[in-house]
Amino acid sequence: MPTSEDYKGQVPAWCPGCGNFNILSTVKQALVELGIEPWEVLMVSGIGQSGKLPHYMKCHTFNGLHGRTLPVATAAKLANHSLHVIAVAGDGDCYGEGGNHFLHAIRRNPNITLLVHDNQIYGLTKGQASPTTAQGTHTKIQPYGVLEEPLNPLALAISQDCSFVARGFAGDQSYLKELLKAAISHKGFSLLDILQPCVTFNKINTFRWYRDRVYKLEEEYDPYNRLKAFERSLEWGDRIPNGIFYKSERETLEEGIPTIQEEPLVRQKFSIEDVKHEIDKFY
Amino acid sequence: MEYTLRVGGEAGQGLQTIGGALAQVFSKIGFHVFTHQDYMSRVRGGHNFYQIRFSEKEISASRDMVDILLALDLDTIEIHRKSVRDEGFILYDSEITKKKFEEPEFIDIPFKKIALDVGKKSVMANTVATGAALGILDLGLETFRNVLKKAFEKKGDEVIQGNIACAEAGYNYARKNCPRCEAPEIREPENRGLMLIDGVNAIGMGALMSGCKFYSGYPMTPSTGILNYMASRAEEYNLVVEQVEDEISAINMAIGASFAGVRAMTGTSGGGFALMVEGLSLAGMTETPIVIAEMQRPGPATGLPTRTEQADLLFVLYAAHGEFPRVIFEPGDPKQAFYLTNKAFELAEKYQIPVFIQSDQYLGDTEWTYEKFDLENIIYNDYRLREKDLEGVEVYKRFKYSSTGISLLAVPGEAGKHLVVVDSDEHDEEGHIIEDSETRIKMVQKRMLKKLPLIKKEIDPPLLYGDSSPKIVLVGRGSTYGVIKEVVDTISKDHKVAMMHFSQVYPLPERDKFDYIELLENADLTICIENTATGQFAKLMRAETGFEFTHQILRYDGRPFTIENLKEELHAYI
Numbered sequence: 001m002p003t004s005e006d007y008k009g010q011v012p013a014w015c016p017g018c019g020n021f022n023i024l025s026t027v028k029q030a031l032v033e034l035g036i037e038p039w040e041v042l043m044v045s046g047i048g049q050s051g052k053l054p055h056y057m058k059c060h061t062f063n064g065l066h067g068r069t070l071p072v073a074t075a076a077k078l079a080n081h082s083l084h085v086i087a088v089a090g091d092g093d094c095y096g097e098g099g100n101h102f103l104h105a106i107r108r109n110p111n112i113t114l115l116v117h118d119n120q121i122y123g124l125t126k127g128q129a130s131p132t133t134a135q136g137t138h139t140k141i142q143p144y145g146v147l148e149e150p151l152n153p154l155a156l157a158i159s160q161d162c163s164f165v166a167r168g169f170a171g172d173q174s175y176l177k178e179l180l181k182a183a184i185s186h187k188g189f190s191l192l193d194i195l196q197p198c199v200t201f202n203k204i205n206t207f208r209w210y211r212d213r214v215y216k217l218e219e220e221y222d223p224y225n226r227l228k229a230f231e232r233s234l235e236w237g238d239r240i241p242n243g244i245f246y247k248s249e250r251e252t253l254e255e256g257i258p259t260i261q262e263e264p265l266v267r268q269k270f271s272i273e274d275v276k277h278e279i280d281k282f283y
Numbered sequence: 284m285e286y287t288l289r290v291g292g293e294a295g296q297g298l299q300t301i302g303g304a305l306a307q308v309f310s311k312i313g314f315h316v317f318t319h320q321d322y323m324s325r326v327r328g329g330h331n332f333y334q335i336r337f338s339e340k341e342i343s344a345s346r347d348m349v350d351i352l353l354a355l356d357l358d359t360i361e362i363h364r365k366s367v368r369d370e371g372f373i374l375y376d377s378e379i380t381k382k383k384f385e386e387p388e389f390i391d392i393p394f395k396k397i398a399l400d401v402g403k404k405s406v407m408a409n410t411v412a413t414g415a416a417l418g419i420l421d422l423g424l425e426t427f428r429n430v431l432k433k434a435f436e437k438k439g440d441e442v443i444q445g446n447i448a449c450a451e452a453g454y455n456y457a458r459k460n461c462p463r464c465e466a467p468e469i470r471e472p473e474n475r476g477l478m479l480i481d482g483v484n485a486i487g488m489g490a491l492m493s494g495c496k497f498y499s500g501y502p503m504t505p506s507t508g509i510l511n512y513m514a515s516r517a518e519e520y521n522l523v524v525e526q527v528e529d530e531i532s533a534i535n536m537a538i539g540a541s542f543a544g545v546r547a548m549t550g551t552s553g554g555g556f557a558l559m560v561e562g563l564s565l566a567g568m569t570e571t572p573i574v575i576a577e578m579q580r581p582g583p584a585t586g587l588p589t590r591t592e593q594a595d596l597l598f599v600l601y602a603a604h605g606e607f608p609r610v611i612f613e614p615g616d617p618k619q620a621f622y623l624t625n626k627a628f629e630l631a632e633k634y635q636i637p638v639f640i641q642s643d644q645y646l647g648d649t650e651w652t653y654e655k656f657d658l659e660n661i662i663y664n665d666y667r668l669r670e671k672d673l674e675g676v677e678v679y680k681r682f683k684y685s686s687t688g689i690s691l692l693a694v695p696g697e698a699g700k701h702l703v704v705v706d707s708d709e710h711d712e713e714g715h716i717i718e719d720s721e722t723r724i725k726m727v728q729k730r731m732l733k734k735l736p737l738i739k740k741e742i743d744p745p746l747l748y749g750d751s752s753p754k755i756v757l758v759g760r761g762s763t764y765g766v767i768k769e770v771v772d773t774i775s776k777d778h779k780v781a782m783m784h785f786s787q788v789y790p791l792p793e794r795d796k797f798d799y800i801e802l803l804e805n806a807d808l809t810i811c812i813e814n815t816a817t818g819q820f821a822k823l824m825r826a827e828t829g830f831e832f833t834h835q836i837l838r839y840d841g842r843p844f845t846i847e848n849l850k851e852e853l854h855a856y857i
Contacts, residue, residue, distance in 0.1 A: 010715060039700045044539070047707075054704075055715050060695035061704040062542055063716075064535065065565050071532040075539030075547070076695075078523050079497060083543070083696045104528040259521040266544040266697060268521055270494040272663050275520055278488055279656060282478040283311075 002037050004028045009056045019170035019196035019207070020049055023117060024056055026173045027086075030180035042083045044073040046098065048090035048124050050117035067097025070105040070114070074253070077110045080266040081254045084184065085112040092122045092130040095151050099131075106162040109189045110253040115180075116153065116191070117170075119198035120205050127201035134204065153193050154233035158226060158246045163188030165229070165246040169214045170196040171207050175242065182244060188252050195240075210240070217243030224248070284469060285338035287346050288416060291363055292355030295327040297409040301353065302333030304413050304434070308426045309337040310479040310652045313472035317342045317765070318481075318650040319843065324504070324588040330358050339472055343616065343651065343765030347847045353416055355394075357382060372464070374415055374457070376408070387463060390419070392456055401452045402445040410446045414453030419464055422471075424454055478653050482646035482762075483508030485617035486576055489624025490548050491516055492661050495574070497540035497547040499525045499533045504588050505644035506550040506578040513548075530555040534562030537573045542705060544667055544694035546628060550576035553595045554585065560602045563637055567607030569705045570682070570690070570730060572631035572638075574624070579643040581841045590841030591645035593761055593814040597822065599639055600789055606727070608735050610638040610742075611789035615764025617651050619786050622660065629662045630741060634734050635692060641788075643814070645843040646762035669697040680712040681705060684725060688733030735790070742787045744797035749781035755808045755857060758832065760785040760820050763812050766844045773850065778857060788820065791827050800830050808856055810834045814843065 007028040014020045031041060043054035047066035054061040060083070064072050073087040094102055094116050105114070121139075122128040129139050129146045132153070136145040157165045164186040168176040176194065183190040195214070197207050221243065223229065229246035254260060290302045302318060310316045314337040323329035334345055347366060352373045354360045357380040360373060367373055367388060376394040377383045383391065392415050394408040402410070410431070417427055428447050435442045480488075487509050490498070498513040500506065514524045523540070527533045533549045540547040551559060556577050566573050577599055581592035599611060610630055614620035620642060627638040668691055673679055676691075679701035683690045690712075695703040704714030709726060711717045749771045755778055759767045767782045774780055783799060785791075794800060803809050811821040811832040816839040821832050836852045838844055 037700075039696060039702060042543070042695055052716070055706070058702060060702055061706070061714065062539070062569075063706040063708065064538070064569075065561060065707055068531065068535045068562070068565075071527070071535035072539035072542070075497065075499065075525070075536035076543035078525070079540040079543035079545045079547075080694075080696055100528050101532055104532070257523060259517060259523065265496055265521070265523055265540075266669075266694060268496070270496070270546075270663070270665075272492060272494075272658070272661055275492050276658050278491060278516070278520075279478070279658065282480045282484070282488075283476055 001035055002032050004032050006038055007031060007057050007059065009058050012056045013052065014049060015200050017199045018049070019119065019198070020053065020117060022170040022173050022176070023115070023194055023196060024053055026176045026180060027053070027115070028057065030177050030184060033177070034181055034184060036084055040084055041086065042076055043086045043088055044069050044076065045088040046090070046093040048093045050088055050090040050093065053088050067093055067101065069093065070098060070101040073112050074105060074108060074110045077112050078254060078257070078260070078265065080264045081111065081260065082264050086184070087112055087114045089114065089116050091116060091118040091120060091132045095131040095153055103160065105189055106157060106160045108253045109163055109250050111187055111189070113183045113190045113192065116193045117196045118153070118193050119196045119202055121198045121202040123198045123201055137204065152233065152236070153191070154245055155230060157191050158230045158233050161226070161248055161250070162191055162246070163248050163250045164190035164244070166191065166244045167193045167195065167242050169210055169242055170194055171210055172214070172242070175216065179244065186247070188250055213238060213240045214242050215239060217241050217245070285336065285342065286351065286420065287334065287336040287349045288351045288353060289332050289334045289349040289363060289366070290353040290355070291330065291332040291359030293328050294323060294325055294331050296355045298331055298333045298355070301409050301413050302335055304427070304430055305416060306335050306479055306650055307430050308417065308422070309335065310477045311426045311430070311475070312422065313475040313477060314338060314652070315340060315342050315477065316479060316650060316652045317345060319345045319645065320648045321842070322589050330362060332359070332363070339470070342769070344769045345843070345845050347845050351416060351419060353412055354380070355412070356380065360384070372419055374412065374419065390457065390461055392453065392460070394453070397452045397456065398449055402449040404445065407446055407449040410449040411453035414450035415457035418454035418457030419461055420469060421458070422469060424450055478655060479650050480617045480653070481648055481650040482614070482617050482620050482642055483578070483648070484512050485620040486624050486640055486642070487512030487516070489621040490574065490628070491520060492658070493625045493628035494546045494663055495548050495628065496521070496545040497523050497537065498549065499527050499536035500550050501527055501530050501533050501555060503552045503555045505580055505647045506552050506555070506576060508647055509550045509576055530558035531562060534559040534573070534575070535565070538562060538566050538569070538571045541571050541573050542569070542695070544669070544697060546632070548574040548576065550578065552578050552580050553582050553598065556595070556599065556602070564603035564605055564607070565707050566637040567603060567605065567609070568707050570635040572635050574627045574631050574638050574640065576640045576642070578647050579641065581839070587841040589644065591643045591762070591814060591843050592839065592841060593643055594816070594819065594839070596641065596788070596819040599641055600823070606731055608634065608636050608731055608738055609789070610636065610738060611641055612639065613641045613761030613786055613788050614646065615761060615784055615786050616646070618653055618656060620646065621656055623786060625661055629664065630738065632666045633664070634689060634738055636734070636738070641761065643762050666692055668693045673698045673701050676701070681714045682710060682726070682729070683712045684729055686733070687737060688729045739790045739793055742790055742792045744792045745799050746784045746786070747781055747802070748784065749775055750779045751781070753779050753781035753806055755780040756783050756803055756806045756810070757781070758783045758809060758811045759813070760788050763814065763844060766846060766849055767812060769846050770849050770853065773846070774853070774857070785820070788823070791824070800828050803830055808833050810836055810853070810856060812836045812844070812849070814838050
C-alpha cells in the first residue's frame with residue numbers, strides 16, 4: 001500500500017499560508033486512501049501556481065501550457081486508459097484561456113478528474129482579475145472594478161450535463177478529501193472546483209471570508225436531480241454550499257471507442273505485416 | 284498515345300463520382316493516370332472540374348488542352364470550349380443545357396432521359412455520361428462494370444444492375460452517334476492494373492504503416508482528406524481518431540497521446556496551423572515526437588480555401604518561439620508522400636522532435652498511378668521503453684544528458700515503477716522546473732545543438748533528373764515535381780537541362796554526398812519555380828547557402844502550374 005511519503009516531491013515554492021498547500025496534502029492523502037500507487041497516476045497541469053502542484057508530488061507529470069491541460073489529459077487517457085489521469089488547473093487557466101477545452105471535455109466525458117484551484121484571481125501574474133473574480137473588484141488592470149459578471153463554473157458544468165460536479169474548500173481538508181476520493185472514483189469526467197484563497201492578491205475571498213460562508217450540502221440532497229443541482233449552483237453570497245452538486249451516469253469517451261476495449265492503445269503491438277494489405281485497396 | 288478528359292459542372296452534380304470512376308477504369312486497364320481537381324468553396328452550385336489525363340507512358344502533370352470535355356452544364360461549355368483540341372469532343376445533354384450546339388465537336392447525349400428510361404432514376408445520369416465517355420474512346424465496358432459493382436456493393440443488386448444498364452446505354456448511344464470517331468484504336472496496355480492514389484491518402488497510408496495510432500484534427504480544406512482516411516481505417520487497424528474543438532486542442536492532443544506512449548499525428552492547413560504554433564513549441568520543449576501534416580492553401584487569413592499555393596514554407600520553418608530542431612518534408616508526388624511520412628515518423632521518434640509533412644491542395648487531391656510501392660523499405664523502430672526495458676535502471680530521468688542529446692523515452696505506467704516527468708518550463712534532467720543558467724545552457728545544448736548535426740545527416744540530397752551536367756537547371760520543391768519533370772522531358776531534346784527537386788527541404792541536405800550548390804553554380808541558368816509570390820524557397824537557399832538563383836518563375840493565382848503554362852513562362856529565358 002502506498003503512503004503519503006511515497007508521493008512526496010519537491011519543496012513547494014508557494015507563498016506561506018497559500019491554500020495550495022492544503023490541496024497538495026489532501027490530494028496525496030486521497031490517493032493513498034484509494035490505494036493508488038504513484039506510477040499509476042498521471043497528473044497533467046497548465047500554467048499558474050496550480051500548474052506547479054504535480055512537481056510537488058511524485059507521479060507521472062505533464063506540465064504543459066496555459067489553458068491546454070484538458071486536451072493533453074484527454075489524449076493521454078485515450079492512449080492509456082489504465083492510468084488514473086488527474087488534470088490540475090487554475091481558474092484563469094481552465095475557465096479563461098482553456099474555456100473552450102473545458103466545454104468540450106464535458107461533452108467528451110473522458111474518465112478523468114479535473115481539479116480547479118479557484119482563487120478568483122491571477123496569482124502568478126500578480127493580481128489581475130480572473131473569470132471568477134467578483135464584479136466590482138479593483139485591480140491594477142480593472143481601475144473601475146471588474147465590469148463582467150463572474151463565471152459560475154458549477155452552473156456551467158451542470159447546464160452541459162457534466163457527469164460529476166462538486167465544490168470543495170481548501171480550508172476544510174477532511175471534507176475536501178472525501179470529495180477528492182469521490183471525484184477520482186467517479187467514472188466519467190469529474191469537476192472539483194476548489195475554493196482556494198490567494199493570501200497575497202485576493203484580499204476579499206480570504207480563509208476567514210469562506211469559513212463564515214461555506215456549508216455542506218444536506219445529507220438528503222439528491223445529486224442526480226439536475227434542475228435542483230442547477231438551482232443550488234446559483235447559491236453564492238452569504239452562504240456558499242460545498243459538496244457533490246450533480247452526478248450523471250454517462251458512457252465515457254473511452255467506452256465509446258471499440259478499438260481500445262480489449263487493451264489500452266499503448267499496449268497494442270504494431271507490426272507492419274498486419275497493415276501491409278492496406279495497399280491492395282488502391283488497386 | 285495519351286488522352287485528357289475534363290468533366291465540368293456544378294458542385295453537387297457528381298463530378299467526383301464520374302471523374303473518380305473514369306480514373307479507376309483507366310488505371311485498372313493499366314494506363315498511367317494523372318488527375319487533378321479544381322473546385323470552389325461551396326457545397327452546391329458554382330463551377331468545378333475534374334480532369335483526367337491517361338497515357339501508355341508515365342505522366343506526372345496536367346495539360347491545359349483536352350480531348351474530351353464532358354459538360355454537365357452550360358457554364359462548362361462556355362468556360363472550357365476553347366480548351367478542346369480541334370479533333371476533340373464535347374459531350375453534353377441539350378435538355379440540361381437548354382441549348383443545342385451544331386458544331387461537329389458537339390455530341391448531344393440525353394444523359395437524363397436515358398437515365399430515366401433505362402435506370403428509372405435521374406441520378407444515374409452520371410453513369411450514362413461516364414459510359415458515353417468510354418464509348419467515345421471505344422474502351423469497352425468490362426472494367427467499368429466491375430467498378431460499378433464495387434461502388435454500389437452495399438446498395439444491392441438492383442442499383443448495380445440499373446447502373447450497369449445505364450452505362451451500356453450511354454456507351455452504345457455515344458458509339459452510334461459519333462460520326463467523327465470511327466475507330467480511335469486505343470491499344471490496351473499489357474501490364475494491367477496499376478495502383479491509383481492521391482496525396483492525402485498516401486500521407487494517411489504512410490502514417491498507418493508507420494505505426495501511427497492516434498490522429499487528432501479539426502476539419503479544414505485541404506487537410507480533411509487525411510482525417511477522413513484515418514477515421515475510415517480506425518476500426519480495421521485499431522486507431523483512435525478524434526475530431527477536436529480547435530487546432531489548439533488538435534496539437535495538444537497529439538502531444539498528450541505521444542507522451543503517453545503512442546505514435547501520434549495531427550494535420551491542418553495554414554490558418555489552423557497558426558493556432559497550433561503554441562503547441563509546436565511545447566513539443567519542442569518537451570521533446571515529444573509528433574508528425575504534423577500542413578496542407579497549404581492560399582492565404583492570408585481564409586484566402587482561397589479550395590485552391591493551391593506553397594506559401595507557408597517560411598511560416599512553418601519559423602513558427603513558434605524559442606529555438607528547437609524541426610524537420611520539414613515536401614513530397615513531390617503521392618509515392619514520395621508515402622515514404623516521407625514514414626521517414627517523418629522515424630525521425631520524430633528517433634530524435635524526439637516535431638516533423639512536418641508539408642504539402643498542398645494540388646498534391647493532396649491529385650491522383651497518380653504506380654506499379655506498386657515497395658513495402659520492404661518501410662522503416663519501423665520502436666524507440667520507446669516499456670515493460671522490462673528499464674529493469675536495470677535505478678533512477679530514470681526523462682531528460683538525461685547524453686552525447687547525442689537524445690534521452691531515453693519511457694512510457695508512463697508501462698515501464699515499471701519509473702516515473703516520467705515532463706515540463707513546458709525549462710527543466711532539469713528529471714523534468715522538474717529550474718531557473719539556473721547552468722542547467723538552461725546544458726538543456727539547450729542537449730535539445731538543440733547536439734541533435735541538429737545528427738538530424739542534418741539524415742536528410743537526403745535533392746533529386747537530379749535529366750542532364751547530369753546541365754546548363755539549365757529548373758529547381759522545384761514539393762508539388763511542382765511532376766510538372767517540372769515533364770517539361771524537362773519535352774525540352775531536353777534541344778537543351779542541356781535538368782530538374783533539381785527538393786523533397787526534404789529543412790534542414791537543407793549536406794553537400795558531402797552530392798554538391799548540389801556546385802552543380803547550380805556551374806549552370807548558366809538556374810530557375811527556381813514556386814507557387815508563391817515571393818519565392819520562399821529561393822530565400823531559404825540564399826539564407827542557408829548564399830546561393831542565388833538567376834531567375835524565378837512564380838505562380839500565385841491559386842492554381843497549379845500546367846505543362847503548357849510552365850513552358851510558356853520558360854520561353855522568356857530559353
